[in-house]
Amino acid sequence: MILRRVWRSNCTRRPFSSFPYDRYPLDAPGCNVPRNIAERVGTNLHRQPQHPLGILQRQILEFWQPHGFDLYDQLSPIVSTTNNFDALRIPSDHVSRSPSDTYYLNADTVLRTHTSAHQHELLRAGHHRFLVSGDVYRRDEIDRSHYPIFHQMEGVKLFAPHEQNSIESELKESLEQLAEHLFGPDITKRWIDTYFPFTEPSFELEILFEGEWLEVLGCGVIHPEVLEKTGRGDEMGYAFGLGLERLAMVLFQIPDIRLFWTHDERFHRQFASGEIVQFEPYSKFPPCYKDISFWLESAFHVNDLNEIVRDVAGDLVERVWLMDDFVHPKTGKTSHCYRIAYRSMDRSLTNEEIDDLQEIVRNRVVDDLGVILR
Ligand code: DAH
Numbered sequence: 001m002i003l004r005r006v007w008r009s010n011c012t013r014r015p016f017s018s019f020p021y022d023r024y025p026l027d028a029p030g031c032n033v034p035r036n037i038a039e040r041v042g043t044n045l046h047r048q049p050q051h052p053l054g055i056l057q058r059q060i061l062e063f064w065q066p067h068g069f070d071l072y073d074q075l076s077p078i079v080s081t082t083n084n085f086d087a088l089r090i091p092s093d094h095v096s097r098s099p100s101d102t103y104y105l106n107a108d109t110v111l112r113t114h115t116s117a118h119q120h121e122l123l124r125a126g127h128h129r130f131l132v133s134g135d136v137y138r139r140d141e142i143d144r145s146h147y148p149i150f151h152q153m154e155g156v157k158l159f160a161p162h163e164q165n166s167i168e169s170e171l172k173e174s175l176e177q178l179a180e181h182l183f184g185p186d187i188t189k190r191w192i193d194t195y196f197p198f199t200e201p202s203f204e205l206e207i208l209f210e211g212e213w214l215e216v217l218g219c220g221v222i223h224p225e226v227l228e229k230t231g232r233g234d235e236m237g238y239a240f241g242l243g244l245e246r247l248a249m250v251l252f253q254i255p256d257i258r259l260f261w262t263h264d265e266r267f268h269r270q271f272a273s274g275e276i277v278q279f280e281p282y283s284k285f286p287p288c289y290k291d292i293s294f295w296l297e298s299a300f301h302v303n304d305l306n307e308i309v310r311d312v313a314g315d316l317v318e319r320v321w322l323m324d325d326f327v328h329p330k331t332g333k334t335s336h337c338y339r340i341a342y343r344s345m346d347r348s349l350t351n352e353e354i355d356d357l358q359e360i361v362r363n364r365v366v367d368d369l370g371v372i373l374r
Contacts, residue, residue, distance in 0.1 A: 016043060017039045017042050017043075018041055019038040019039065019041040019042065024106065028106060030106050031104060032099050033104070033105060033111065034310075034311050035311075036310065036311055036314060037111070037137065037149065040135075040149055040261075041077060041111070041135070043135070044134075044135070045135070045151065045261075046073060046134065046135070046151045046153075047073055047074070050268065050271055050272060052248045052251075052254060052271055052279075053151055053244050053248055053260060054273075055248075055271060055273060055274065055276065056247060056276075057133055057244065058274065059181070059182060059276070060131075060153055060182070060242075061131065062181075063177070063178050063181045063182075064131055064155065064178075067129070067157075068129050069130055069131050069155065069157070070127070070130050071130070072118065072122065072130060072131065073131075073132070073133045075132060077112045077134055077135050077136070077137065078105065078111060079109070079110060079111075079112045079118075081107075081109070081110055082120075083117045083120050083121060084114070084117040087120035087229050087230075088116055088117075088119065088198040088226060089223060089225055089226060090197050091197070094197075100139060100301040100303045101113075101138060101139050101140075103137045103139065103148075111137035112134070112136050112137065113136055113138050114136050114152055114154075114241060115132045115133065115134055115136060115152040115153065115154035116154055116198060116239070116241055118154065119154070119198070119222075119226065120226075120229065120230055123156070123158075123230040123232060124231065127156075128157065128158040128235075128237070129157050130156055131153060132153070133151065133153040133244070134152070135149050135150070136149070136152050137149055138150075139307060140306070141303075141306060142309065142310065142317055142318075142319055142320040143319045143321070144255065144256045144257060144319065145245075145249065145257055146257065147245070147257045147258065147261075150243060150257070151243070151244040152242065152244060153242050153244060154239065154240070155239065156222070156237060156238070156239045157238055157239075158222075158232070158236070158237035159236055161234075161235075164236045167221055167238055168221055168238075171219060171220075171221070171238040175205055175240060176189055176205070179205060179207055179216055182251065183209070183251070187207050187209075189205060189207050189208075190205075190206050190208075190213070191203050191204070192204045192206060194218065196218060197223070198222065198223050198226050198239070199219065199220025199223055199238075200221060200223045200224075201221060202218065202220035203219055204218050204219075205217050209250055214246075215246075216247065217240050217241060217242035218240065219239060219240030220239065220240075221236065222236065222237045222238060222239050224236075245257055245260060248260070251276050252271075252276060252277065252279045253278045253279050255279075256318070258315045258318070258345055259279075259345055261315060262315070262346060264282075264346045266282040266346075267282070267345075285343060285344055285348050287341045287342065287343040288341075288342045288343065288349055289339055289340070289341055290339070290340050290342065290354065290358045291323065291337055291338065291339050291340070292337070292358070292361065293324070293335060293337040293338075293373070293374040294335065294371040294372055294373050294374055295333050295334070295335050295371060295372040296333070296335070296336060297370045297372060298370055300336075300369060300371065302320075302322070302338075304369055305338060305369070308364045308369075311364075312357055312360045312361050312364060313340075313357050313361070315344075315345065316349065316357070318341040318342065319340075319341040320338055320339070320341075321339055322336060322337070322338055323337045323339045324336070324337035325337075335374060340361070342354050
């Protein structure tokens with residue numbers, strides 16, 4: 001009952017979900033998708049014209065459309081492990097494939113972890129200039145900039161054989177212009193060499209924002225093997241991917257990633273289609289901290305704790321972090337102490353309701369993770 005109460009007080013309406021529960025039952029073996037995640041599938045914040053993510057998506061589209069790019073922003077986030085990983089040369093033992101990091105519906109179907117998951121099918125279908133935007137899913141830490149669902153935009157351009165010597169320079173020039181389109185002509189930028197399995201060479205673009213270097217996007221020249229797998233091994237091209245929340249938090253000055261999911265009118269009435277405005281926080285409610293300590297018994301991954309806390313407290317959880325990590329000198333057992341910060345974006349919390357939630361979390365970690373509370 002508590003769960004329902006939190007859910008209702010947190011949202012003014014139930015989310016729309018297009019998750020195919022019949023086809024992918026959440027209780028099937030190998031499925032690690034909790035109901036609160038499945039319920040968000042189909043929300044499509046990036047397609048809401050008045051939502052900061054929708055406004056940002058439009059601005060990016062505005063930049064690319066004159067260059068002949070088509071947008072795919074309604075592709076299903078349910079994808080095969082082949083498209084999400086193998087087609088992109090992500091090694092079979094890569095950590096990102098682990099069920100501690102990725103939501104699996106079954107052994108070979110996942111909630112996409114990035115929009116790059118659509119490169120293969122769209123290239124195979126013969127497209128050569130496209131953008132893909134959508135919700136992506138990762139089991140991750142909990143803090144102001146991490147949320148298990150976020151949004152990305154991907155771009156791909158293939159070149160005709162006679163244009164192929166200019167790929168890297170065109171890629172860099174175009175993305176620098178995109179950064180100026182979003183952040184203004186005076187923004188300071190720099191390129192960092194990096195590694196992605198699906199591009200070679202690979203780069204990240206950073207901009208100097210309020211004294212700090214901020215990663216804006218990843219990109220590179222598409223790896224020949226990625227193109228070969230689509231039957232287009234004789235072509236060449238570039239690809240890039242950017243995180244919409246990360247950019248929107250900076251552009252609109254939105255301090256907490258959970259705000260993108262709020263139904264509070266005080267948030268939504270501040271934004272209008274086509275405009276980037278500074279968000280004015282409507283109020284700041286006090287956090288409530290609770291600690292939980294336990295002895296680890298078997299394999300333990302912090303993302304499993306994070307999942308439970310989210311499942312129980314929804315968007316009332318602001319941050320979860322390790323406070324203490326201790327090995328008993330005699331038994332050799334490891335103990336972890338985590339602090340959970342509860343804070344609502346929209347209202348004051350009562351001590352009793354947080355005590356109730358914390359009690360459920362304590363029971364769930366014992367039942368689901370087999371740890372021993374201290
Ligand atoms: N898929 C990458 C990620 O989620 C982002 C990315 C990097 C996409 C480089 C690309 C690319 O298309 O070329 O972190």
